[in-house]
Amino acid sequence: RKEVEQDPGPFNVPEGATVAFNCTYSNSASQSFFWYRQDCRKEPKLLMSVYSSGNEDGRFTAQLNRASQYISLLIRDSKLSDSATYLCVVNSRWNQGGKLIFGQGTELSVKP
Amino acid sequence: NAGVTQTPKFRVLKTGQSMTLLCAQDMNHEYMYWYRQDPGMGLRLIHYSVGEGTTAKGEVPDGYNVSRLKKQNFLLGLESAAPSQTSVYFCASSYPSLRDRDPRSGQYFGPGTRLTVT
Numbered sequence: 001r002k003e004v005e006q007d008p009g010p011f012n013v014p015e016g017a018t019v020a021f022n023c024t025y026s027n028s029a030s031q032s033f034f035w036y037r038q039d040c041r042k043e044p045k046l047l048m049s050v051y052s053s054g055n056e057d058g059r060f061t062a063q064l065n066r067a068s069q070y071i072s073l074l075i076r077d078s079k080l081s082d083s084a085t086y087l088c089v090v091n092s093r094w095n096q097g098g099k100l101i102f103g104q105g106t107e108l109s110v111k112p
Numbered sequence: 113n114a115g116v117t118q119t120p121k122f123r124v125l126k127t128g129q130s131m132t133l134l135c136a137q138d139m140n141h142e143y144m145y146w147y148r149q150d151p152g153m154g155l156r157l158i159h160y161s162v163g164e165g166t167t168a169k170g171e172v173p174d175g176y177n178v179s180r181l182k183k184q185n186f187l188l189g190l191e192s193a194a195p196s197q198t199s200v201y202f203c204a205s206s207y208p209s210l211r212d213r214d215p216r217s218g219q220y221f222g223p224g225t226r227l228t229v230t
Contacts, residue, residue, distance in 0.1 A: 034218060043202055043221035102155040
């Protein structure tokens with residue numbers, strides 16, 4: 001079983017739609033969680049951290065369920081510019097180099 | 113600030129050749145990392161460093177060596193390139209703390225090096 005699993009997609013949605021990505025992780029000792037965005041042939045960029053109480057940044061909302069070892073990302077009012085691959089990222093040992101484990105990513109395509 | 117930079121951006125090697133990829137960061141980050149990204153595999157950690165003069169193995173270290181002689185630089189070496197090392201290589205850096213709600217959390221990536229080994 002992979003340490004971080006995501007639905008690979010692709011998710012094809014119209015502009016203005018709400019889309020949700022899910023992610024599960026296997027290590028219950030995981031300490032910190034992130035969503036990254038990666039555009040085609042570019043480097044991953046940090047989108048947002050995921051906090052235990054959930055957090056929101058504009059149209060983006062991230063949720064964490066430690067009991068179920070489940071992370072989600074909700075994008076409201078999708079824009080064409082949201083088209084990218086979204087990577088779920090988990091860190092299990094923050095005090096030993098901050099090694100991050102990346103999911104394979106979920107591809108999103110927002111159409112006009 | 114330039115952030116994280118990588119050189120070269122592209123390279124084609126023949127099997128058995130050697131090369132060094134250079135990563136530089138100007139954010140005074142303690143930690144630095146080398147990843148490779150292959151289709152269907154996601155990002156995989158090759159080696160990392162928690163400070164100047166220290167390095168450690170990641171998930172896929174075989175066939176690679178690294179050095180961190182200066183805090184701002186992290187070098188990745190391929191001593192004898194193989195076709196299986198054809199990939200996109202990303203360098204990243206971060207602050208030590210990745211605690212919950214630490215505003216400095218997260219790794220910052222360079223633009224990548226596309227390496228083809230024939």
